[in-house]
Amino acid sequence: ITINVSQNGGNKTSPLQYGLMFEDINHGGDGGLYAELVRNRAFQGSTVYPANLDGYEPVNGAILALQNLSKPLSPSMPSSLNVAKGSNNNNNHGLIGFANEGWWGIEVKPQKYAGSFCVQGAYEGDFDVSLQSKITQEVFATAKVKSSGAQHKDWIQYKYELLPKKSASNTNNTLTITFDSKGLKDGSLNFNLISLFPPTYNNRPNGLRIDLVEAMAELEGKFLRFPGGSDVEGVQAPYWYKWNETVGDLKDRYSRPSAWTYEESNGIGLIEYMNWCDDMGLEPILAVWDGHYLSNEVISESDLQPYIDDTLNQLEFLMGGPDTPYGSWRASLGYPKxxxxxxxxIGNEDNLYGGLETYIAYRFQAYYDAITAKYPHMTVMESLTGMPGPAAAASDYHQYSTPDGFVSQFNYFDQMPVTNRTLNGEVATVYPNNPSNSVAWGSPFPLYPWWIGSVAEAVFLLGEERNSPKIIGASYAPMFRNINNWQWSPTLIAFDADSSHTSRSTSWHVIKLLSTNKITQNLPTTWSGGDIGPLYWVAGRNDNTGSNIFKAAVYNSTSDVPVTVNFAGCNAKIANLTILSSDDPNASNYPGGPEVVKTEIQSVTANAQGAFEFSLPNLSVAVLKT
Ligand code: AHR
Structure with a gap:
């Protein structure tokens, strides 16, 4: 097939063409990106997921109990851990305490760990804090923290540092806190907000796990859609996403039952999201709650205004000057700018779970009108995951499909009116090819993206790139999965407590290739010698670098595809060709497994006519760049 790329015409490609979508699912936040190492640090629960002692074990026969004291640490942390000496305790030193096993493991490396814990009760003596092996009890680091005296009956926060001298050989480790029961005045102590952080990305306090941020950063994404996904919707009333409960001191943050079977700490709160955007140069795409729960409960039209006002308050918190009520709150938290x-x-997938009718009847318009009246510059997006969206707004198309399903949608956006714009906020192959080309929702999905699916996603994404400026951008979803406790597969990145296991999926490789070779202006093509399919492509140039770029994917070809690309007006004699392929269409990358994506880089010399000739194997994704 010979492809002629025009020098002129086409459209500007969205500067946000590839980005990231995040919601706390699969312990992608708590137990994942959020670097907190202690699981269940504040015993927070809800009527959906009641408070419990998950993650904790007694040390030396101590009796651990969950208690709701009359004077809790804070209103948002009503439950705490009571540690008392057991009757069968025969420990001569009187040392008792508890161990926390982290998010199914704690990685110990020779680096500085910063921690804190809150204690209520009268105690004279030291606390011993350590990182130790759960199997051998080997202690990797320890700190002594002196109690501030026997008289104290109020909650006191203690801080500590741990400095292991070596790495532990595995992550089967605990954070252990013990104290001498002989120094107790009233038989027990109460603990809460027990925290331990390793170094975080950009050294942010309360920050993000470095290896996971690095895996995201390598994609050079340009936007972050947060905080969901279904999670922004709230699993049932009254647990909607209350942004104002996610900011400020950790001890004042309420937890919230996530859409995904666990209680969320809101450790990654609104400000952490914005810091994340700042640190990675990401355009925020803020999802706001819109009066609809996953449980099919909907706020009536007459009751909706306070929730709309709350969104306006949220926007003022983020964007208002320090002289505005909510802007001044932000400034008081250390963020004057x-x-x-x-x-x-506005919401998420409101076409599902009983949301559609009210969304169309009044909810979307009410939010749209209120937001654009105050912020006319804003792109306010509807979440109906279809097209077209309201003409003045934009939409968010989600697509979970089979490999064939994605390939069949290469032209999907060709039909979209140019007056509409859409994000593709959730894109992922989740189900193998089958005769009806449909996803069997409710049946188990593959654990990891697999090569043929990733190639099919590339075909779909190339179809998007051809359709700028209708497209705002695309992101894979979900992004993260802690392989020890999860609700949804496949994901872009899979991990466990051991950062050396963090696995970049086959889809991650495809997105990286497409994202890091940016087209700023797509260009029309004409072709001869074959049809679109099995070769799919987009062509254009990058006006910042002067490169001509041709991106392609081959799907369902019986042989290698010979390709000739002729960039009109291009004098370059050499182009770089990067080809991604795999030996096995069903191969996946997974934590601890081999890399299944093969990367081949060729230098292609222009022929006598100035065109570049090469061939691409079946199931490959490639970029040619001058
Ligand atoms: O990405 C997983 C889920 O899929 C999202 O939470 C939701 O938006 C979609 O249905």
């Missing part, structure tokens, strides 16, 4: 929000998405 307003952030800029250009994209707001």
């Amino acid at each position: 307003p952030w800029q929000i250009n994209y707001v998405e």
Whole structure:
């Protein structure tokens, strides 16, 4: 097939073409990106997921009990851990305490760990804090923290540091806190907000896990859609996403039952999201709650206004000057400079779970009108995951499909009116090819993205790139999965407590290739010698670098595809060709497994006519760049 790329015409490609979508699912936040190492640090629960002692074990026969004291640490942390000496305790030293096993393991490396814990009760003596092996009890680091005296009956926060001298050979480790029961005045102590952080990305306090941020950063994404996904919707009333409960001191943050079977700490709160955007240069696409729960409960039209007002308050918190009520709150938290929000998405997948009728009848319009009246510059997106969206707004198309299903949608956006714009906020192959080309929702999905699916996603994404400026951008979803406790597969990145296991999926490789070779202006093509399919492509140039770029994927070819690309007006004699392929269409990358994506880089010399000739194997994704 010979492809001629015009020198002129086409459209500007969205500067946000590839980005990231995040919601706390699969312990992608708590137990994942959020670097907190202690699981269940504050015993927070809800009527959906009641408070419990998950993650904790007694040390030396101590009796651990969950208690709701009359004077809790804070209203948002009503339950705490009571540690008392057991009757069968025969430990001569009187040392008792508890161990926390982390998020199914704690990685110990020779680096500084910073921690804290809150204690209530009268105790004279030291606390011993250590990182130790759960199997051998080998202690990798320890700190002594002196109690502030026997008289104290109020909650006191203690801080500590741990400095292991070596790495532990595995992550089967605990954070252990013990104290001398002989120094107790009233028989027990109460603990809460027990925390331990390793170094975080950009050294942010309360920050993010470095290896996971690095895996995201390598994609060079340009936007972050947060905080969901289904999670922003709330699993049932009254647990909607209350942004104001996610900011400020950790001890004042309420937890929230996530959409995904566990209680979320809100450790990654609104400000952490904005810091994340700042640190990685990401445009925030802020999803706001819109009066609809996953449980099919909907706020009636007459009751909706306070929730709309709350969204306006949220926007003022982020964007308002320090002289505004909510802007001054932000400033008081150490962030005087307003952030800029250009994209707001109203809810998530409101076409599902009984949301559609009210969304169309009044909810979307009410949010849209209120937001654009105050912030006319904003792109306010509807979440109906179809097209077209309201003409003045934009939409968010989600697509979970089979490999064939994605390939059949290469032209999907060709039909979309140019007056509409859409995000593709959730894109993933989740189910193998089958005769009806449908996803059997409810049946088990593959654990990891697999090569043929990733190639099919590339075909779909190339179809998007051809359709700028209708497209705002695309992101894979879900992004993360802690392989020890999860609700949804496949994901872009899979991990466990051991950072050396963090696995970049086959889809991650495809997105990286497409994202890091940016087309700023797509260009029309004409072709001869074959049809679109099995070769799919987009062509254009990058006006910042002067490169001509041709991106392609081959799907369902019986042989290698010979390709000739002729960039009109291009004098370059050499182009670089990067080809991704795999020996096995069903191969996946997974934690601890081999890399299944093969990367081949060729230098292609222009022929006498100035065109570049090469061939691409079946099931490959490639970029040619001058
Ligand atoms: O990405 C997983 C889920 O899929 C999201 O939470 C939801 O938006 C979609 O249905």
